[in-house]
Amino acid sequence: MSTCYNPFTLEGKTILVTGASSGIGRQIAIDCSKMGANLIISGRDEIRLNETLSNLAGEGHVALTADLSDMSQIENLVSQIAGIDGAVLSAGRGLTRPVQFSSPDKMNEVFQINFFSTAELIRLLYKSKKAKKNASIVIIDSIAGITDVSPGTSVYGATKAALNSFSKYCALEFAVRKIRVNCICPGMIETPLIHRGTLTEEQLQEDAKRYPCGRYGRPEDVSNGAIYLLSDASSWVTGTSLFIDGGISI
Amino acid sequence: MELNDFIKKFAEQFEETAPEEIQASTEFKSLEEWSSLTSLSILAMVDDEYDVALKGDDIKNAVTVEDLFNKVASKA
Numbered sequence: 001m002s003t004c005y006n007p008f009t010l011e012g013k014t015i016l017v018t019g020a021s022s023g024i025g026r027q028i029a030i031d032c033s034k035m036g037a038n039l040i041i042s043g044r045d046e047i048r049l050n051e052t053l054s055n056l057a058g059e060g061h062v063a064l065t066a067d068l069s070d071m072s073q074i075e076n077l078v079s080q081i082a083g084i085d086g087a088v089l090s091a092g093r094g095l096t097r098p099v100q101f102s103s104p105d106k107m108n109e110v111f112q113i114n115f116f117s118t119a120e121l122i123r124l125l126y127k128s129k130k131a132k133k134n135a136s137i138v139i140i141d142s143i144a145g146i147t148d149v150s151p152g153t154s155v156y157g158a159t160k161a162a163l164n165s166f167s168k169y170c171a172l173e174f175a176v177r178k179i180r181v182n183c184i185c186p187g188m189i190e191t192p193l194i195h196r197g198t199l200t201e202e203q204l205q206e207d208a209k210r211y212p213c214g215r216y217g218r219p220e221d222v223s224n225g226a227i228y229l230l231s232d233a234s235s236w237v238t239g240t241s242l243f244i245d246g247g248i249s250i
Numbered sequence: 251m252e253l254n255d256f257i258k259k260f261a262e263q264f265e266e267t268a269p270e271e272i273q274a275s276t277e278f279k280s281l282e283e284w285s286s287l288t289s290l291s292i293l294a295m296v297d298d299e300y301d302v303a304l305k306g307d308d309i310k311n312a313v314t315v316e317d318l319f320n321k322v323a324s325k326a
Contacts, residue, residue, distance in 0.1 A: 098287060101294035152290040197305035198293065203286070 007233035011036035013085035015230060018068060018121065021048035023191030024140055025090030026055075027219030028226045032088075033057040035227055040084065042066050042077055043091075068117040078124045083132050086230040087125060089118045090140040092159075096152045096198040107155050114159035119166055122181070126174060134178045138229045139167050140222070141183035141241065147249035148187070160185075164241060171239030180238035182229045187245030189217040212247030251300060251326055256319045259299055263291040274316040279309075292318075300326050 015032050019025030021043030029041045033056035041056075043049040046065045053063040064080055066073045068091050092114045097106060118139065125131040141164050144150070145157025164183055171181040188194055194204065194216075208216045225244050228234055243249050253274060261272040266283045278284060289309050296304050302325045304318075312318040 096290060097294045098291050101291065101298060103298075151287040197307065198290075200306035200310050202310070203306060 008227050008231040009036055010086070010227065010230055013230070014038045014040065014083065015086040015088065016040045016042065016081065016084045016125075017088045017090060018042045018118075019090035019092060019140070020052050020063075021045045023090075023193055024186070024189060024219050024222050025088070026052045028088050028090060028223040030055050030057070031220065031223040031227060032230065033061065035231075037086070037230075040064060040081060042068070044068075068121065069113045071117070071120060074117060074121050074124060078121070078128055078130055081125075081130050083130055084125070084135060085132055086136045086138070087122075087131065088138045088140065088226050088230070089121060091117065092140065092193075094193050094196070095156050097155065098152050099154045102155050110155050111159050111162075114156070115162045115166075118163060122166075122170055126170075126177075126179065131174075131177075131179055134235070135180070136230050136234070137170070137174075137179065137181045138226050139163055139181070139183045140226075141167070141185045143185050143187050143243065143245050143249055146185055146241070147243070147245075167241075168239045175238060180229075180234070182234070182237060182239070183241040184222060184225050184229070185241050185243045185245065186222050187211065187217055187243075187248045189219060189222060191219060210248060211245075212250060215246065217244060217246055251319075251323055253316065253319055256322065257315055259295055260292065260315055260318070263288055263295060272315060274314065274319070276315050277313055278315055278318075279313075296322055302326050 015037045017029040020029045020041035039061040066077045142160040145161035261269040
């Protein structure tokens with residue numbers, strides 16, 4: 001085993017994953033643990049977060065319940081972390097609503113968790129120096145608002161475009177500490193977020209046919225990309241967006 | 251909630267279809283203008299006006315405007 005070439009190992013790295021109580025975040029936490037990382041997982045729902053914790057491979061992982069839409073809880077989360085070699089920011093929510101119904105209250109809810117909270121967590125991790133030298137920060141972004149503009153996704157897409165833009169400034173400024181910041185832009189991934197009922201199962205199945213690869217993505221399609229960006233295999237990669245989208249952006 | 255008021259708000263979500271073409275018995279998904287965007291607008295209108303979160307399936311299962319009104323009324 002020790003002779004097996006593995007540039008993607010996360011052995012010895014401590015990695016924070018937010019939004020780890022379900023969907024993409026949960027899969028990333030599980031797969032990072034299989035790659036040898038020590039995990040600090042965060043999510044709003046304590047029961048579901050502990051479900052993720054019990055599914056992690058190896059020992060010594062930590063679960064910290066936090067509602068990241070609350071800025072004081074972000075600060076509290078950071079204060080409980082000693083130091084990290086990587087972070088995957090996966091906390092977020094969706095909204096499907098035409099522009100003419102996207103009033104400030106609706107917009108604020110989504111911007112708060114998807115953009116402001118993610119940006120604030122990154123800021124605090126950097127400022128507090130909890131993000132160690134050579135750390136890798138991975139933002140779970142989206143094709144929405146970037147290469148995909150679909151009816152009803154203006155607010156969600158705008159939060160994701162904002163994240164994409166913000167990540168590049170972070171990459172530029174954090175390079176002095178050799179901290180890398182990259183985005184993953186997934187297409188539609190089979191998670192609870194897309195099965196919340198706004199679109200019917202028939203509409204989703206029809207939509208999946210638009211993907212050149214013939215299906216929606218799976219959480220592991222995204223976690224494999226996250227592993228690459230967290231590992232030393234990507235140590236010369238920063239400020240990029242990795243599109244994991246079954247070819248829909250072609 | 252009141253049926254005629256619902257029909258009026260429902261009809262406001264259309265651009266090309268004249269309001270008088272939309273009645274309680276109108277099979278709205280057969281209207282030429284009907285689209286996924288119209289469907290999303292109806293969902294958002296119902297949420298804003300009646301504080302009811304309809305699902306895509308509620309639209310799918312309703313045939314007439316009155317069917318949808320009854321669904322909203324049952325959840326309000």
